[in-house]
Structures are given as structure tokens and as C-alpha cells.
Amino acid sequence: xxxxxxxxxxxxxxxxxxxxxxxxxxxxxxxxxxxxxxxxxxxxxxxxxxxxxxxxxxxxxxxxxxxxxxxxxxxxxxxxxxxxxxxxxxxxxxxxxxxxxxxxxxxxxxxxxxxxxxxxxxxxxxxxxxxxxxxx
Amino acid sequence: xxxxxxxxxxxxxxxxxxxxxxxxxxxxxxxxxxxxxxxxxxxxxxxxxxxxxxxxxxxxxxxxxxxxxxxxxxxxxxxxxxxxxxxxxxxxxxxxxxxxxxxxxxxxxxxxxxxxxxxxxxxxxxxxxxxxxxxxxxxxxxxxxxxxxxxxxxxxxxxxxxxxxxxxxxxxxxxxxx
Numbered sequence: 001x002x003x004x005x006x007x008x009x010x011x012x013x014x015x016x017x018x019x020x021x022x023x024x025x026x027x028x029x030x031x032x033x034x035x036x037x038x039x040x041x042x043x044x045x046x047x048x049x050x051x052x053x054x055x056x057x058x059x060x061x062x063x064x065x066x067x068x069x070x071x072x073x074x075x076x077x078x079x080x081x082x083x084x085x086x087x088x089x090x091x092x093x094x095x096x097x098x099x100x101x102x103x104x105x106x107x108x109x110x111x112x113x114x115x116x117x118x119x120x121x122x123x124x125x126x127x128x129x130x131x132x133x134x135x136x
Numbered sequence: 137x138x139x140x141x142x143x144x145x146x147x148x149x150x151x152x153x154x155x156x157x158x159x160x161x162x163x164x165x166x167x168x169x170x171x172x173x174x175x176x177x178x179x180x181x182x183x184x185x186x187x188x189x190x191x192x193x194x195x196x197x198x199x200x201x202x203x204x205x206x207x208x209x210x211x212x213x214x215x216x217x218x219x220x221x222x223x224x225x226x227x228x229x230x231x232x233x234x235x236x237x238x239x240x241x242x243x244x245x246x247x248x249x250x251x252x253x254x255x256x257x258x259x260x261x262x263x264x265x266x267x268x269x270x271x272x273x274x275x276x277x278x279x280x281x282x283x284x285x286x287x288x289x290x291x292x293x294x295x296x297x298x299x300x301x302x303x304x305x306x307x308x309x310x311x312x313x314x
Contacts (some may be wrong), residue, residue, distance in 0.1 A: 005255075008299045101219050
């Protein structure tokens with residue numbers, strides 16, 4: 001068991017970057033669906049750009065993009081974490097207490113993933129790391 | 137450039153007194169100028185990052201506990217019937233979905249308390265990948281349309297947790313200490 005743990009632990013920094021990229025991509029797709037209406041046929045077809053949903057879409061589009069690139073990862077993840085907590089309490093929580101029934105499981109997962117990423121940073125595969133290397 | 141923490145600190149203090157701004161405002165300024173000036177490197181880069189980075193191990197434990205709670209919910213809905221989800225009402229325990237529920241229930245419980253975290257997370261990540269490709273991917277390429285966003289999120293969260301371990305608030309950590 002110990003050997004297996006160590007084998008897995010060797011991949012931690014790279015996996016953190018992959019985790020960040022996937023979280024960013026998933027957020028980005030919500031932003032794209034809300035504002036650019038792609039892919040067509042989602043539940044966000046009727047979202048207005050200048051509404052609460054539109055503002056959320058804007059955050060997801062821009063900050064999700066930055067999270068994919070890994071630029072200002074900590075700050076960006078921190079803001080997204082707040083946005084997702086807000087989304088959960090405004091949109092899902094009034095429907096019921098249990099996340100599985102109010103549909104807020106994804107919001108909770110993304111919220112805590114972003115909270116963790118804001119603490120741990122973007123990992124080695126990020127623009128942050130590249131810039132840090134250049135400026136010394 | 138030679139890195140002199142004491143000089144940087146003194147410079148930061150002087151600037152703060154000249155501009156008459158609070159520590160909080162200084163923090164914002166420092167974060168904004170992070171990439172512009174290397175003189176700011178110590179306080180600019182790091183006040184926010186340092187505070188956040190210090191919390192990384194605990195945040196890892198929090199992420200693990202939340203992810204475990206979320207996944208055990210699916211297992212409970214499938215096998216115990218609480219919370220009751222109509223789609224799982226007629227589920228047979230000895231079917232593929234029943235097996236998935238078993239993995240989620242047992243794995244989720246292990247992940248919450250943080251026992252054998254790494255292997256448990258690895259198994260759950262694998263299960264989620266199978267779930268995505270079996271029940272979501274055939275519907276559409278886009279996760280938003282095939283409803284598989286949550287499965288992807290689970291898959292990668294648990295894959296990450298399987299490499300990062302359980303963090304300080306866990307049975308694993310308590311056992312290692314003894």
C-alpha cells in the first residue's frame with residue numbers, strides 16, 4: 001500500500017496543473033454557453049448578457065479562461081470560489097437542503113476545488129510558473 | 137538582481153507611510169503589481185500567496201471531506217434509498233449501477249474519514265471515468281449537453297486527491313503520527 005501511495009504521490013505537481021486546467025475548462029464551458037450560446041440547445045439559451053446570470057457567465061468566461069492558462073491562478077481561483085458559493089446559495093439552496101436533490105453538487109465541487117487551487121496555486125504547467133522562471 | 141528581504145520590507149513600509157494607506161490596501165496594490173516590479177517581489181508576490189499557501193494542507197483535507205460527502209450521497213441514493221431519487225428507485229444491487237453505488241458508498245466513507253485515501257480515491261476516479269464514457273459520452277460530445285460535467289469534475293478531483301493524499305485532518309495522518 002505504501003509503495004502504491006508513493007507511486008501516486010510522484011505525480012502530484014503535474015496532476016495539480018491538470019486538475020486546474022479541467023476545472024477551468026468546465027467553468028469556461030458554462031461561460032461560453034451563457035454568453036456565446038455554444039453549444040446550442042443548453043438550458044442557458046435565454047440568458048441575457050446584462051443580468052445576474054450574464055454577470056456569472058462573464059466571470060466564468062474570463063476567469064475560467066485565465067484558470068485554464070494558469071495566469072494569476074490564486075486570485076482567479078479565489079474569485080471563482082466565491083462566485084460558485086454565491087451561485088449555490090442563490091440558485092440551488094432554496095430548492096432543498098440535500099445537494100443531490102437541489103442539483104447543486106457540481107457548484108459545491110467547483111467551489112471547493114477552486115478554494116483548494118487558490119491555496120495550492122497553479123502547479124508547474126501554468127503561465128504563473130513560466131513567468132516566475134523568467135523573472136527569476 | 138540581488139534579493140534583500142529587509143530592504144524590501146523597509147521600502148514597503150516607507151511607501152505605505154508615504155501613501156497613507158492601510159495594510160489591506162497595500163496587499164491589493166502588492167498583488168496588482170506582482171508581475172511588474174521585482175522590487176516588490178517579497179511583499180507584493182507574497183503576502184496573499186503566503187497566507188493562502190500556509191492553508192494548503194488544511195484546504196486539501198477540506199476538499200477531501202467535501203468530495204467524500206458528495207460522492208457518498210450518490211452511493212446512498214443508489215443503495216440505501218436516501219435521499220430518494222426516482223431514477224434509482226428500481227435499482228438492483230447486483231447490477232453495474234449497484235456496483236457503482238457500492239464503490240461510491242464504501243469509497244466515499246473511506247475518503248471522508250481519510251483512511252486508505254490514495255487507493256480509495258484512485259478507484260473512485262476510475263469508476264467515474266467509466267461512468268462518464270458509459271452513460272454520458274454516447275449522448276453528445278459536449279459535457280454540458282450530455283450531463284457529464286459532474287462526472288468529469290469527480291474524476292479529476294479524485295485523481296488529484298489520489299496523488300495529493302489526505303492532508304492533516306485524516307485517519308491516515310493520525311496513524312502515520314503514531
